[in-house]
Amino acid sequence: MRVVISGYYGYHNVGDEAILKSIITALRSQDANIEIVVLSNDIEYTKKTYNVEAINRWNILQIYNELRKSDGLISGGGSLLQDATSNRPIKYYTFIMKISKLVKKPVFIYAQGVGPISDNLNKKITKKSFEKADYITLRDKESIDLVKSIGVTKSIDLVPDPVMGFSIDRFESNICDKYEGDYISISVRDWDKAKTDFLKKVAKACDDIIENGYNVVFLPMHGRHDYETSRKVSDMMNNDCDIFPHESSIEEKILCIKKSKLMIGMRLHALIFAASANTPMIGISYDPKIDSFLNLVNQLCIGSVDDNWSGDDLSHKALIMLKNYEYERSKVIEESKELKIVAKQTAIKAIEIFKK
Structure with missing residues (x-):
């Protein structure tokens, strides 16, 4: 199995990097042979840190080709779909989902936190992407309420943030x-x-x-x-x-x-x-x-x-x-x-x- 993971990775934000590490660890615990490709802002760092394949998150042609070869896209986790900082996150992450559906690959929304979303166009874009997703999991009730309020009718699972599944018993540091x-x-x-x-x-x-x-x-x-x-x-x-x-x-x-x-x-x-x-x-x-x-x-x-x-x-x-x-x-x-x-x-x- 080969999956592509999209999120705010390669920016050296510990929270988002912990999400990525948690998702990768959880996937490998279920399938030791799974092939993982991460869309990253720092390709070499992501490859070295997580022992995965990584490609430039801005190279749309390469993303298109990787999704064609994959078994599906994981979008998340973290607060990807929000317009508090700018309109760019919603446009970018929903576009990646759109490419996945274009090449007929499933989209799994993985423990995301959604919002705030203030702009009406952004609400419409988010609704359309969620309606086309194959499975939706969100990390808090407030995100579910927001998504339903913009008209999403698909079933949504409430799940914890991926980092809650991080096993820390064997960590060592002086x-x-x-x-x-x-x-x-x-x-x-x-x-x-x-x-x-x-x-x-x-x-x-x-x-x-x-x-x-x-x-x-x-x-x-x-x-x-x-x-x-x-x-x-x-x-x-x-x-x-x-x-x-x-x-x-x-x-x-x-x-x-x-x-x-x-x-x-x-x-x-x-x-x-x-x-x-x-x-x-x-x-x-x-x-x-x-x-x-x-x-x-x-x-x-x-x-x-x-x-x-x-x-x-x-x-x-x-x-x-x-x-x-x-x-x-x-x-x-x-x-x-x-x-x-x-x-x-x-x-x-x-x-x-x-x-x-």
């Missing part, structure tokens, strides 16, 4: 060994749409947490972009903190979260990593997908970047959770247990579709 004592991990990102200086609130909370005997380690999820934001927050602080190497691997970043007592995160996959590692978490929301996931695993959201919470509010909540660490950890274990099992089953459904 990077975290240099962090002495108990620490919390922090994942921040820039968000130029924010109307408040939420990063300053995070800095105040981190100072309070350090003054109560814990260390703080910032974890850049999107390479140098998040490193610079982490550095910005650390420069606002009165106390010393650490910043995890931004070029470190997915496994090393998950281990950093696993060994921490608490994750305070903006990036969705920092929070998903925390659930996978059974680490309690507090989310800071800039997108409905953050709220959806925190609700799914019954974990705290301090509010959106523009809500009226303070650094004192955040540190107060964090310190209460740290004081009750064993109870908070047991909650995460219980809430994420079933999700970890179900996440691995999406690959089974995909292979069944491609075998038809």
Whole structure:
């Protein structure tokens, strides 16, 4: 069997790369001989990292030829179909699906999060692509509601994010060994749409947490972009903190979260990593997908970047959770247990579709 995978890959965003790794691992667990071709922005990196074939995601002729040779297309996961950033993602990803249908190959939408979609034309494009897909799996109820609201009538399965199926028991790294004592991990990102200086609130909370005997380690999820934001927050602080190497691997970043007592995160996959590692978490929301996931695993959201919470509010909540660490950890274990099992089953459904 030969499948093509389309998504936001080869941009060195740890969340999206973790999705890709999870999908590949899940597929290979069902079919050790499966041939996988990934549409990537960094071909050599993708080939080397995942031991797959990779082609330029912008080379339409090559994509057309690969899809002709394949047994089908996997589109996802992640938040591919949204127009919050621009109209380009919806146009690009639905065009890839269109090529697959043009060469009469099945399309499997794999654990995607959809939205927001504001433009009416984008809604029509998305509806048409979903109606022609052979199987649709989405990762949250809000995405399903949105897709149904734009007129999609096909059956849709609700499944966990692929990263929830990531097995982390055998990960090893000594990077975290240099962090002495108990620490919390922090994942921040820039968000130029924010109307408040939420990063300053995070800095105040981190100072309070350090003054109560814990260390703080910032974890850049999107390479140098998040490193610079982490550095910005650390420069606002009165106390010393650490910043995890931004070029470190997915496994090393998950281990950093696993060994921490608490994750305070903006990036969705920092929070998903925390659930996978059974680490309690507090989310800071800039997108409905953050709220959806925190609700799914019954974990705290301090509010959106523009809500009226303070650094004192955040540190107060964090310190209460740290004081009750064993109870908070047991909650995460219980809430994420079933999700970890179900996440691995999406690959089974995909292979069944491609075998038809």
